[in-house]
Amino acid sequence: MFEGFEIRRLSAAGADIHLRFGGVGEPVLLLHGYPQTHVCWHLVAPALARDFTVVLADLRGYGDSSCPDAGVDHSGYAKRAMAADMVSAMSALGFENFAIIGHDRGARVAYRMALDYPKVVTRLISLDVVPTLDMWEGTDKARAIGGFHWPFLAQPAPLPEKMIGADPEFFAAWLMQSWAAPGFEFHPEAMSEYLRCFTKPEVIRATCDDYRAGATIDHDLDQQDFDSNRRITCPVHFLWGENRGLGGPQGGKDPLAVWRRWADQVSGAAVNCGHFLPEEAPDRVILEARSFLTIG
Template sequence: MGLLIPGFDYRRVPVADGVSLNVAVAGSGSPVVLLHGFPQTHLMWRHVAADLAADHTVICPDLRGYGASDKPAAGTGTGTDATADAEGAAYAKRTMAADIVALARALGHDRFALAGHDRGALVAFRAGLDHPAAITHLACLDVLPTLDMWDVMRGTTAAVGFHLFLMAQPPGLPERMIAACPDDFFGHFLDLWAGDPGAIPAEVRTAYLDACRAAVRSIVADYRASAGVDVDHDRADRDAGRRLTMPVTVLQQDWGAALGYDAAAVWRAWADDLEHRTVGYGHFMAEEAPADIAEHLRELLAR
């Protein structure tokens, strides 16, 4: 199975037809689910998870399509409407959010706090909108909602997100290009986005690259969904005035200064009870400043 979070029990939990998630669980008390980002696995939470497990039940899955979780073919997922099915619902954030709610229920938790980083934050955001009765508290780390992300990615500053445009292309070319040099591609982001490269030790970096190398197709499908069906779902929610009703904490680098928008204002349009904080860490903040991130999450849980 590769690297594990010390002190955590590992299991595979079925969450949908033909889809089981690899999940690490430890601790006792009110449940907290932690969702990883790209190009990582659940291991990115290893420090924060161990901290929170002192007084919470901590659940760290690999998202579908990542790590040791199942990687269904795009278009064969559990879409909830005809449009989603037609556009490849296997990696719609709506489908991935339903995975997480099913996972928590399978472990005995109808209500739980949810924190996500990067791609995991998009899944967490969707879970908060689609399953408000299940999510008690929500944290999103270093991301914008999908619809807003595309709104601000324009002009030459959009070059920072070249991978978003590459993986949005129709099936075939992106997968072949990335599979031709996967360690270079995924390693590029581990190098570029790290404020403290030492926060990701060699054995963890190797584990991330090994996992990504085996998941090129599903990772591209995840990103492709964010240029299609995920945008449709966000836009429908915005038009309907749907908002996040639970306490929400957002931690972000100062993207607004770089890309010319007000990040806090973007999030206020979605959340009634929002704590938005600009932080000085690199993108991989749960690994670069785990004690701070754990403290931010504890403050959220106390609200």
């Protein structure tokens, strides 16, 4: 799936990060979401590697990266900590400035990185994600049903861990299928890899801690930044799935208008697919990425 890509395991800011990299050109970091791994980019990364140096990393707590302790305040899985991991890992590879494409949780890490490291992140593409503060504030009935996992996974341990642990393969596969457009089938090799990683007890625990952070420290950091008018300074491009996507219009709001609350340079479009744009609409993601990342 990733012919020509090298595999590395790097000690980052507070975790050991498993990643692949390959290609030639300016660096771009690809970050996955829940409940997946870097393998979600298997249809996108090889094509982008013709024009860019592509780095695909497993977030801390996911895939084959390490699963550090969350701490009593869940700061171990704050997007700030995950962003620091990626800045450290990219620096170890020799990249001090780079673009990011993030899907789902990876997009949350990406925009936190753009806020915390404005001199590092050159461009940001968010796939099917609006900022965490807006996600919580904009939740309506439809969003509460489609995104039920947000409050569920944020419940105190060990409630979600035990419930998921009873049949983790079913839980992960059911979630992914329910968020994809009707009729879409994931690549068997990719699905096998997602389930191999997600069924590890430490990954179940860590990914719940990710969402606990999302309901606490991540929300609070977003609120602080918004209240102080701290903004993303790099260009932002947002793509969202029209068919079962999780990051599209909330309560009639224009999702691009939501992103303009956070950044001045915002572009984007809806895509005819579900939540998993890198796998459901890889050609569109590749086209949009090449265009956006080479502007100017």
